[in-house]
Amino acid sequence: MKAQLHWQAAVLVMAVAAVSACAQTPVRQDTAPVAPVAAATPPASAASRPAPDPAAPKPFAEVIRGASRSDGLFPVWRKDEKVWLEVPKAMIGKPFLFTANIANSVGERGLYASQMGLSRMAEVRVIGRQFQLLALNTQFRAVSDQGSKRAIDQAFSPSLLGSGPVLSLEHPERGSVLVDAGFLLSDIPGYSTRLEMAYRLPFGVDRANSSFERVRADAKLSALTARIHFATPRIPAPPITPGAPGANPPTATPDPRSLFVDYVYSFLALPEAPMAPRNADPRLGHFAESFTDLGGDAKANPRTHYVKRWRLDKKDPAAAISEPVTPIVFWLDKNIPTRYRPTVQEGILEWNKAFERIGFKNAIVVKQQPDDADWDNMDAGHASIRWFVGADVGFAIGPSHADPRTGEILDADIGMSDVFARGSRRQFVDDVGRRSMPAADAAYFCEDAHLSAQESDFALELLEARDEIAPDSAAAEAFVLGAIKGTIMHEVGHVLGLKHNFRGSTTVTAAQLQDRTYTEANGISNSVMEYVPVNIAAKGEKQASYHRQALGPYDYWAIEYAYKPIAAGRESEELGKIAARSTEPQLAYGDDADAGGVAGADGMDPLSSRFDLGDNPLAWYRKRLQLSKELWARVQERPPVATDDPLRLRRSLMAGFGPLATVAELAAKYVGGMHTERDLPGPNARPAFRPVDPAKQREALQFLATGLFSADSFRFKPQVLSSVTVDYNEWERGGPADITTAAVRVQLAALDRLLSPGTANRLLDLPAYVPPAKRKNLISLNEVYETLQRAIWSELSTSADIDRIRRNLQREHIRRLQAMLTRGAPGMPADALSLLRFNATKLEAQLRSAVAKGGRSVESRAHLAESLGTLDEALRAKMQRS
Template structure:
């Protein structure tokens, strides 16, 4: 049994989207006297054996969950009313609203009903749709934005009872280097000298007509269907991108093994046999997802469900418009912006379908010449001569890592021994070719240690790429103008279009920051043989220098001619989450822009776990970057840089305040090690002396600034509440692009 949402809430922040799959539950109906029970079986603990006593020992050791009990209707021994089963919040909507800080919403049964037209039965599944209304005492902020009455939120929920597949399917063991999503259970029938936890990959059933290593037609292809509600030209782009996987399956030996079509007019997407790609609207741009309904016994994917956020393409178009604002040929600029947006849509379709084929993210692929569509790609932007070029923003087709992953998970060699031998060979081959794979857990966190796995970065050399992208940013800012606006938009919207251009290097800064105290390792070997190491000292120093250049006050200062055109919002146009925060009221704040962007870099650089690694690496290797060296270089690049003029001086002063605040925040962070705290305290004492000396030699304005920094730093060493900027301005959102 699985719940889903035929109707979503429409808020990325809440995350209850149209088409969302809920928890998969393996259930059975049981007759107990005059009652029917719906029991969720415990699939996490098993005994894979034919010994009934062993199986019983495990079954009786762990609890099941009775989800519902209904009384058989008198005189009709095979009939029971399930109204109170389905008029229930098994999807967990109330919990999600609470977790997303929308307040306490409760299911209101007086406003909830079973929908007769939503009761359907198909070959493999039976569905019941209900409309559930959730009542809150106070309207949640996000709920109020997407509902007519924020205290009453009504959505459609679906209960699908799905026939389990037959047992002919053979699970395939999970290897951490395989690139697959996985499931697991504990098998108490295994000998004590074998692993208790058994892990298997998630994948579709795909069989050759003629099993074995030779290419063969398939018994039944894996087929995906696109939501017909997608408009052109996006529809064609999505079909093109999703079909990229055809080549990977062909290379793995499956002739016509994968197809993508538009959902036929007479088809019902509720039918569990249809793998769906849905086009989902929200109030704000948000994530797209690739989810799957799987057999909890084996990991077989029963239904793939792709959710594509419709506003994503608008963000890419906005970025492209900003990058091409300086082009003289406006027709070419418009074509280039459209082409970039559709190229991204193709890549997005391939990425999310990849998840529903069982593949996990590979956030290291960007450092391997974009070897996988399972990375998060940044558009490729070049400087050709003195012009910005976006003619090839994204790669086309799946990459070599994707070919490997499909071959590893789906290939059919005819027998188990030959199949396992092929998988060993495939792993050896990717190692020989130097293909990196780093999954979700080691990548998404900004303080993750793996240096070669980041989101939205680009280039085989992230440090070099940051320098290149910074030059492109400078060029884009110099050419930015009102032509970046959409048709009929007032000039007050120009600052929102400028935001992703001003912040263009933010993701590459993420990637380079991971080199500081960074490590390198892989998942290639299960047992002995795999090693990890800190990033080489010179590479860390080069990365640090690249990061510190992004704090240069001149590069953070918006040119006055451009600033003059960033007029306040007009009339009934209002600031949104995409707008720069301002300390000046309605007008745009150039020092505020510098504040939020510099804080982004400095906070990444001073993350406690990052500095903890820097500290321990330097203890083991005196050549490594130390915390003292890092802090000295940071202060030299900011606090000690004088001789600024005009607005640039104001930006420099604001950046200095950010640096002091972030240093103090790290000092008092509970995750910061005592060794790092000692180093911060030592360098802070030195900085206090330097600032005091500078204040005695400077002009009145600089003297006041140095004295203020000195006093704030001194007070903040013992009082964690001290901040030079009590209420920091907020940064416009980045992900997803």
């Protein structure tokens, strides 16, 4: 899962502006304290008596006359549309957890219901007549040195989340005061920024049409659901210039100028006795509460990382296995279809096996929200599994909210879209095609379910084409349930505190992947926290489990580190022993940064990758291309049926392209790749970085050259392509199947990786990591550039005509050369630019010779002449340096 909702950090600084802009209640700037009632004095004349202050606080009982009270951490009073918070004197200046989750949303472009949002340690301050809700700064702390703590408090500011006037005098018995809860009818989570990113329109809060929908409170919690109306005054006209950037209005709302978003605000008490924190270890992966400890200057690295975990204590500490004092309870959302509830529960409870190994029985409990329940499990009092739908949705997410002081997880809400069932099955039974989620939106979520559904689309198409699974059969249902269980196990792992493990699949051999007994007991990876493709057998292989069905060795190990009860005073020693097992082959681990695709990391280790399978990923990539070819061959032989959906053929052909772009990029990771290890310093530590075997790098280049760069991999019968129809019920119906564009999209994933600055830098640095005696067989950057250029332009050494797919690939190669030769590339080393120019000069000579020869089709001759002209201009152009 990518970091939980990246947008929160970007918009936090907007919270103050959002609150002040949306607040409608007049706020006095006078912050003088309320004067006490004075002793009796002689009556003054009417002329000398001061006029009453209309903004002065009124008696408590007068403010809430006729209102109903919900007891809670902050009691909530409600009368008609008015809502007040009662602020107990004991809660002023006392930290608590303030969260804002998204219960209802728009249903497209990453703006979905059932999503966790803002989480801050907060406190309430009352300054005279003014109430303030402050987010406390937990990024900088002094764990022990109180002198440092005072300096830190002076150095780093809190943030204002909301404010308003104090409306009442103190309660005569409780000493509490009342504040208008209307300050919550604003954009505290900063959702307007998300709306602007999705639609490029300035949506703002319309306070007059925002309201409170429901209230829930108990001794440790107060939760209010606010329905916030966002509006934009007008939709601008499209830009006059075609292709120019412009607004992209909502399509899932009746009127694109208006939409509602429900925030579930929770005020949650922090534990009175903080849980003992547990330090994270980089040799295995847990989400962490991270901060800078400035309490003294003796630490070499002030950054501190506490494992995020639930509090589990045995009822009977002396027993080998005991139930916990407080189990982890997951509530199943009432929106989960009845037919899937048992499978969802099964996926959750699978984790109890890991807790049993460390002495806990029934550590996790599952409860079902009643179908007639009138409470929302998005509040901070329920950990839940939420089911939601959307116009273009295809993902699941497993975030959590934790006590910033210790890392103790207090709440979690797994968002589970219907991609598991509808997303996979609708391709299978020829329902409407899926609109894919834009990549910019997908970046906010764990992509496991979205990409797993893409894999399922392909697998089900192939299994149907093989006549191995029939649509709507029991086997098809079992396949879908398997996908649901695997993804639920993955997301529950996240809310238990586990990060992704993208190296896990490399611990399983090809033979084990064909052994059903093995895969049912051990899974198809060493961890359910891996992104894995469907384990579909090639022709001649045995079919084992399709999906993740069991926890792997890494999962047991990670749970042991986070949750094993350890006696006080022995934790450092015991945790060190657990983490030291990282060298065991079955516990291989690599996270998102190792796999690449996140800021500052392009993923240098080809063994840490998303959606590879087996201990020889290159063999899997070759197999995956062959499976796509098999699907295309079978679909082209399938006779048309009168009852078929007209779009079935188009979707079947395109299903084979979906995951191939991932295969192309991952194969290219081998070139210039470096294997990484997380060992701590010591006499037996393995090298932190080790170059990929040159033979493997050359094998990857050969696969790309002869497989994915070859037009022969994407051949289709003319009579089939001419039968690919469009959806005549939609205005944007498109045209014929664009196989050429689909193919070049796959090829560019590899081309861009091979020409990237990261690949160039590592290839240039390879000799520095290898002893002089072993440098003879190293692969060089020039060898890569020469091999790539020779593969892409192989027709220049013959008189063969150039296929359109190949012309497109060659054209994209020329465009990249032109850009780097004339403008450079950020991070590209000077030696790489020199080698690109050196090889481009040779290509120019080859193109000139090919143009002079002639003999090809007019399209090929025109393409060669254009390529020569473009390259000639680039080589002679003056470099535009920044």
